[in-house]
Amino acid sequence: MxxxxxxxxxxxxxxxxxxxxxxxxxxxxxxxxxxxxxxxxxxxxxxxxxxxxAGETAPQALRARVAALAAPARRWPLRPAALAATLALAAALAGFGAGRWRGDPTLPTLVAFYQRAALSGQPVDVASSDRHTVKPWLAARAPFGALAPDLAEDGFPLLGGRIDILDRRPIPTLVYRRREHLISVSELPLAQSGAGAATLEGYHVERWRDGERAYVAISDIDAAELAGFVNAFARKIAP
Amino acid sequence: MSGEAAKRRFREIVLPHLDDAYRLAKWLTGNGADAEDIVQEAALRALAALESTTPLKPRAWWLAIVRNAALSGIARRRPTVELDDTLVEPGPDPEAALIARDEGLRLARAMASLPASLRETLALREIEELNYREIAAATQTPLGTVMSRLARARAALSKILKANE
Incomplete structure (x- = not known):
């Protein structure tokens, strides 16, 4: 030819x-x-x-390092007056940019915890894929225990758990894995969090609540996958 | 210290295309460790550039920075071809997975053995999915050269793959 x-x-x-x-x-x-x-x-x-x-993704540590280059200047915690002004502004902007972060002050902190965990390569205090190990460990250290559902068959193996400190209170955070990516789920008192999806510093955040507590899931997997995770999680812990 | 506006643009432009950038860098360098270095270096360059530019075609702009970082990186150090074992996700059928992995490895080796100019042209076509005119502009090469490089790259890969069958 x-x-x-x-x-x-x-x-x-x-x-x-x-x-x-x-x-x-x-x-x-x-x-x-x-x-x-x-x-x-x-x-x-x-x-x-x-x-x-196809399907090859940037390693988690690289993603965290690159994201850290452009992390916004730390603005929290704010003085109460400034916080009130920010919340008022956020309320005024509600409805603008649906799905974006609307000023829940806990979110930047939780995203920072996620970043730190991913950067350090030690995202958990107790490393175990066995919920019966993780659950009592967290229960002994936080005022309300994590439920730690087993989501391995949904494609999200449990990596372990850790304690984060939010507003001077210990909160349980579970860490799951999806391929090379981490997903963290923090359980908060009911009053502490809103609901809905948001994107913050390139990370996807899902907030939801049930009768007893509020949950915040954070990850760098795409928004649709994170929504799938939240569905599986909520289904497993439903009474 | 970068300005907040540049950082915001960086988060909007670079972070969503990080997987593409890593894939491209890995293709151009032939190994994951160099690819990580290159993407990180490219990210620093991109952040600095975003102080004064707002690119019209963000993805193409960012991948061009990654490509340039990879090429200057390759020029600095001799390319080493190290292949890890995780090129293809193992499927449920172990035998099929083994064959797929083997083919993936062979292909990766073959691509790594191409001359840099051919590998770059093929990457622009198959990963960045640029058309001939765009490739010519990106590499500042005449259209005819783009076409002949593509043909040579593909002929070489086909030959290597067939020889191994």
Whole structure:
């Protein structure tokens, strides 16, 4: 096969032929078994190349380091007057930019905990995939114990748990894994958190509550996957 | 110390395309450790550039920085080809997974053995999914050269893959 035919086959593969030439190429493809074989090889090669790259994600530690480069200047905690002004502004802006963070002051702190955990490479105080180990450990240290549902069969193995300090109070935080990514779930007193999805510093945040407490899930997996996690979590702990 | 506006643009432009950047860097360097260094270096350059620019095509702009960082990195140190074992996620069927992993490894080796200019052109086409004109602009190469590089890269990969069958 000559160079001309090779180049035309490649242009067809790359979608660079105009309509007339594409038609002519397809007719030639039917006539020439040699060309058909060559074209099939090109297609197979492309599929192999794309399959190899597909699903590969940046390592968690790299993501955390890059995110840390552009972390906003620390603004919390604020003095009460400034906090009130911020909350008033947030209330005024409610409805603007649906799905964005609307000023819940606990969120930047929780996202910072997530970042620290991912950066340090030690996201948990107690490392175990066994909920019966993690649950009592947290219960002994926080005023209300984590439920620590087992989500391994949903594709979110449990990595362990840790205690975060929020407003001078210990709160239990569970850490799950999705491929190379971490998902943290903190359980808060009911009064402490709103509900809904938000994006903060490139991290996705989901907040929800049931009759007894509020939950905040944070991760760098995409928003749809995080919503899937929240569904699985809420289903497992439903009474 | 970076300005808050630059950081905000960085979070909007760079963070969502970090996986693409890592994939591209890994392709260009042939190994994960160098790819991490390159993405981090590119991120620093991007953050500095965002002080004074707002790119019109954010993804293309960011990947071009990654590519340049990779190429200057490759020029500095001799490329080493180290392949890890995790190129392909193992599937439920162990035998199929083994074959897929083997093919993935062979392909990765073959790509790493290409001359840098061919590897770059192929990466622009298959990972960044640019068309010929865009590749020519990005590499400052005539259109005809882009096409011949692509053809040579593909012919070389096909040959290596077939020879191993």
């Amino acid at each position: 000559n160079d001309d035919a090779t180049l035309r086959a490649q242009m067809a593969l790359d979608g660079e032929l105009d309509a007339a030439n594409q038609l002519a190429f397809e007719r030639e493809l039917e006539r020439s078994p040699e060309l058909a074989t060559h074209y099939a090889e090109l297609v197979a090669l492309r599929e192999a190349i794309r399959a190899q790259g």
